[in-house]
Amino acid sequence: MSRDILVLDHLCKSFGPVEVTRDVNLVIREGERHALIGPNGAGKSTLFHLISGNYKPTSGSIRLDGDEIGGLDPARVNRRGLARSFQITNIFSGLSVAENLRLAVMRRYGLQFNFWRRVTHLRRVNAEVDDLLQKIRLTAKARSIAGDLPYSDQRSLEIGMTLASDPKVILLDEPMAGMSHEETEYTTDLIRDITAGRTLMIVEHDMDVIFTLADRITVLVYGEIIATGTPQQIRESARVKEAYLGEEAG
Template identity: 55%
Template sequence: MSAAIELRDLRKSFGPTEIIRGVDLQIEKGERHAIIGPNGAGKSTLFHLISGRYNLSGGAVHLHGEDISNLPPYEIYRKGLSRSFQVTNIFPNMSVFENVRCGLMWAKDYKYSFWHLVDREHDLNRKTAQVIEEIGLTSRQHIPAGVLTYAEQRALEIGISAAGGADVIMLDEPTAGMSHSETDQAIELIRKITDGKTLVMVEHDMGVVFDVADRISVLVYGEIIACDTPENIRNSKAVQEAYLGAEAED
């Protein structure tokens, strides 16, 4: 059985500077996998390579055994991989309902076909309402997304990421900027939204990482120096020296 994601000697350079330096990683189906590392380790760059935002300088990315190296992001999305970003990525002037529905329309290959009378797409609207209920925003579904609280906007983005039925969800710093109570709610939402799916996340909050992840990869200067269970990562002297105990963002 093929892994959900497999990275083979993945490399990325910007001019003469090599950012990702030969990453090999296999993430199994249904696994919750966290990628951590100090500032400048290349975590977001790695996310961009997997999701198609950046082209590879070398190596390959496989999704469920299929080579998706250098495919455009929308093609990768339709093959079952969806991702969020560090900075909230929503349409602020559109309602919560319209934001989620747009995500579903794109997944169903509607693109921006204005000849579709979306209000008559009953299945689409029913699925949209279901996603909104799952992320706890039913009472807010008809207001502009831009007036939601920060935590609600992040919940909306997580919902949009999962709305299209992707079986691999990538979350980039999903709890950044949240209070303790908001973080607890976000963890609960992430568990619910990714139940039965493969989760890959970059996260700076070690409490979240150790609470959610089945395995953790530690990226330092573009190379994975450890990949193991949370307990073993916590007890690794090399990891402690490289990262744990230091605040870092990518």
């Protein structure tokens, strides 16, 4: 039986008098793909910001593999084993695909400020870059300038940079945003491949993606969890249909 890798315990976040996240209790199991869904303004992005260290909780606990990470800054959260991609593509557009990945891998080894060793001598780093290129299906575009890539390839690159830290938990924030149907299908398949055996938490508005990709789904409405379960359980939940999914649940 898989262990609990990410645990949110009575997690709350307020901005002044406005309570955005209300007493959230959630357990993510090691190796599962867990989707977070809800209407606009439900608090999904706030929850991701709390987990990844961009916001500090007002109260409650966030534990990653048994260690408290609530209130740590994003860099320290990343070093503990959690990596996140954002809604807006976050790559170095003037560098090549391989250079983007190389910087991400070097950061994990603390080599990003090492000016005395030639990059070509960093055999372990280069080997990992080659492996990442293969995983994200961009080997043929390794020397291409990242900013010139099609949008779906840029998102693939960002996912590769997220993987470069070898995280215990991956957070993907709306990875399909702005994609065509064909790009969405391709990226869904890519995410399924590269997260095999890893723990994934994903926010996504495309319900077709969610119901085909996720092992379990949590529904957030007005900052509160109203349901957590398998895709089938969420489809059949009358409360979820009333609060959010509507006809999309059919």
